[in-house]
Amino acid sequence: MSTQTAGTIAVFGATGQQGGAVVDALLDRQARVRALVRDPRSDRARALAARGVELAAIRTDDPASLAAALATVEALSFMTPEANSLEQVEAEIRIGTALVDAAAEAGVPHVVFNSVSGADRESGVPHHDSKHSIEKHLRSSGLRVSMVRATAFMENFTSVMAPSLEHGEIVLRLPLPEDAALKMISVHDIGRVTAALLLDTAEAPGVVVELVGDELTGPQIAAAFGARAGLPARYEALALSVLPNDLDKTMFREFAKAAENPSDLATVRQIEPATLDLAEWIRATGWTAPTNAAGS
Numbered sequence: 333m334s335t336q337t338a339g340t341i342a343v344f345g346a347t348g349q350q351g352g353a354v355v356d357a358l359l360d361r362q363a364r365v366r367a368l369v370r371d372p373r374s375d376r377a378r379a380l381a382a383r384g385v386e387l388a389a390i391r392t393d394d395p396a397s398l399a400a401a402l403a404t405v406e407a408l409s410f411m412t413p414e415a416n417s418l419e420q421v422e423a424e425i426r427i428g429t430a431l432v433d434a435a436a437e438a439g440v441p442h443v444v445f446n447s448v449s450g451a452d453r454e455s456g457v458p459h460h461d462s463k464h465s466i467e468k469h470l471r472s473s474g475l476r477v478s479m480v481r482a483t484a485f486m487e488n489f490t491s492v493m494a495p496s497l498e499h500g501e502i503v504l505r506l507p508l509p510e511d512a513a514l515k516m517i518s519v520h521d522i523g524r525v526t527a528a529l530l531l532d533t534a535e536a537p538g539v540v541v542e543l544v545g546d547e548l549t550g551p552q553i554a555a556a557f558g559a560r561a562g563l564p565a566r567y568e569a570l571a572l573s574v575l576p577n578d579l580d581k582t583m584f585r586e587f588a589k590a591a592e593n594p595s596d597l598a599t600v601r602q603i604e605p606a607t608l609d610l611a612e613w614i615r616a617t618g619w620t621a622p623t624n625a626a627g628s
């Protein structure tokens with residue numbers, strides 16, 4: 333894989349899922365990486381350093397620390413932290429805005445923002461509208477920018493959205509109507525596409541790429557896991573009330589309207605041809621049916 337950008341790439345969120353995948357993909361391509369971390373002594377930060385990543389200690393409320401970290405970099409990759417409350421949404425906007433302002437001040441040549449699918453409009457989902465406003469701030473910054481808009485992480489199927497094994501059957505339950513298709517992408521592919529843009533080996537058409545590797549209804553997702561396990565599978569649509577907070581309720585209400593915003597699965601594969609669909613992700617991760625479920 334070629335690398336056109338030879339300078340250092342700054343990555344914010346490098347100790348997390350998306351930023352970690354961006355670092356992996358950049359290191360695969362022999363790029364120089366500087367991770368902007370709040371605690372260089374954390375285990376995850378030390379693990380990055382052990383792989384040759386330079387660490388820059390930053391605080392997002394300390395512009396001088398950001399200015400020092402962004403000096404002389406060729407590009408910046410950033411995401412914004414998970415928000416589960418309106419206060420955290422405010423913090424997310426503050427962090428994103430601080431990073432954009434610091435990048436503009438430092439004259440960073442290219443900034444790639446790991447945003448979210450649907451951030452082109454105000455949807456009423458607070459932690460998506462936050463990314464819409466960060467995108468707007470980025471566009472008005474005068475910087476060269478690219479937005480990679482992630483859909484649901486396939487990795488959620490190993491945690492909050494994991495199927496269970498019940499009486500010899502794979503069962504998937506989500507608060508999503510049976511006929512609504514869920515857009516999804518693997519975190520690995522988020523990293524690969526983001527790295528390609530950062531290194532200028534690909535361009536986002538119109539500066540935006542929706543990161544979608546597959547788009548499947550609940551019954552289709554259950555069937556994909558069932559096929560891998562060699563077991564029958566079924567899907568149960570749950571009520572939104574099972575969700576722990578109002579933010580996620582508004583988000584799943586929006587997911588149910590997916591048919592209004594069909595995805596183009598080809599664009600992301602023009603950048604990263606090996607982008608995984610769900611069946612490929614299930615195989616690639618070595619997923620096996622859970623063994624400790626009641627009644628199994």
Ligand SMILES: NC(=O)c1ccc[n+]([C@@H]2O[C@H](COP(=O)([O-])OP(=O)(O)OC[C@H]3O[C@@H](n4cnc5c(N)ncnc54)[C@H](OP(=O)(O)O)[C@@H]3O)[C@@H](O)[C@H]2O)c1
Nearest residue numbers: 345346347348349350351370412413414448482483484485
């Ligand atoms: N889950 C999904 O399906 C999905 C889909 C689309 C979009 N998203 C969006 O993805 C984002 C979360 O991404 P992720 O899963 O990659 O996050 P993550 O794994 O939770 O990682 C968060 C990263 O941000 C850093 N961080 C958090 N607060 C910070 C602060 N105040 N100053 C400096 N660094 C800070 C963390 O550093 P430390 O190591 O210091 O904690 C960590 O590196 C959210 O905005 C979410 O809305 C999620």
